Amino acid sequence: AQTVTQSQPEMSVQEAETVTLSCTYDTSENNYYLFWYKQPPSRQMILVIRQEAYKQQNATENRFSVNFQKAAKSFSLKISDSQLGDTAMYFCAFMKLSTGTASKLTFGTGTRLQVTL
Amino acid sequence: DGGITQSPKYLFRKEGQNVTLSCEQNLNHDAMYWYRQDPGQGLRLIYYSQIVNDFQKGDIAEGYSVSREKKESFPLTVTSAQKNPTAFYLCASSLTGQVGELFFGEGSRLTVL
Numbered sequence: 158a159q160t161v162t163q164s165q166p167e168m169s170v171q172e173a174e175t176v177t178l179s180c181t182y183d184t185s186e187n188n189y190y191l192f193w194y195k196q197p198p199s200r201q202m203i204l205v206i207r208q209e210a211y212k213q214q215n216a217t218e219n220r221f222s223v224n225f226q227k228a229a230k231s232f233s234l235k236i237s238d239s240q241l242g243d244t245a246m247y248f249c250a251f252m253k254l255s256t257g258t259a260s261k262l263t264f265g266t267g268t269r270l271q272v273t274l
Numbered sequence: 275d276g277g278i279t280q281s282p283k284y285l286f287r288k289e290g291q292n293v294t295l296s297c298e299q300n301l302n303h304d305a306m307y308w309y310r311q312d313p314g315q316g317l318r319l320i321y322y323s324q325i326v327n328d329f330q331k332g333d334i335a336e337g338y339s340v341s342r343e344k345k346e347s348f349p350l351t352v353t354s355a356q357k358n359p360t361a362f363y364l365c366a367s368s369l370t371g372q373v374g375e376l377f378f379g380e381g382s383r384l385t386v387l
Binding site: 161166190192194199200201202203204207248250252257258259260261262263264265266267 | 309317318319322323332366373374378
């Protein structure tokens with residue numbers, strides 16, 4: 158079974174600053190995907206960024222980037238130029254490669270990020 | 275607008291009663307999911323369905339049941355056998371080929387009194 162650990166329950170960052178959210182995972186799989194999801198106060202979760210384990214290059218989506226360290230089983234999220242709208246709960250998630258059509262994700266416990274003025 | 279609709283948003287029930295949460299999507303997605311969210315525990319998978327008339331148990335299926343009679347609909351019943359049903363329930367769907375990209379509803383908060 159896979160486990161995903163987010164050791165920072167809460168974090169705070171000032172607007173325009175950079176913040177890094179940590180995530181580690183444990184798996185015996187070699188082919189898998191990792192994700193960061195954002196859940197704003199409105200509660201509707203959205204996908205922020207996705208990383209395929211076979212790709213060495215770290216994924217980037219505008220102000221969001223990841224630091225994927227496969228050997229260390231670490232997958233951190235960096236948010237640059239933080240904005241008030243980034244205030245949310247952030248979940249790290251793992252999915253092993255499968256032949257089915259469903260995406261079965263295992264989520265971490267989340268990090269609550271507060272962006273302040 | 276395309277999306278996922280969960281209802282009701284808030285639900286109160288007495289202990290021992292079965293409760294059904296609705297989830298409808300108009301995204302033409304094949305797969306649908308139910309997750310339970312508790313404070314400090316993240317999201318845990320209850321059931322998922324890859325196709326109509328087929329569904330599989332997730333990590334915490336005990337005390338829950340689902341059906342998938344239509345592609346658009348995936349209702350979840352919280353039965354009286356669920357020992358701690360008070361929680362926030364999230365429904366999601368995904369499109370085949372879009373790996374890991376789940377589209378979520380706004381959730382249903384169930385409180386059992």
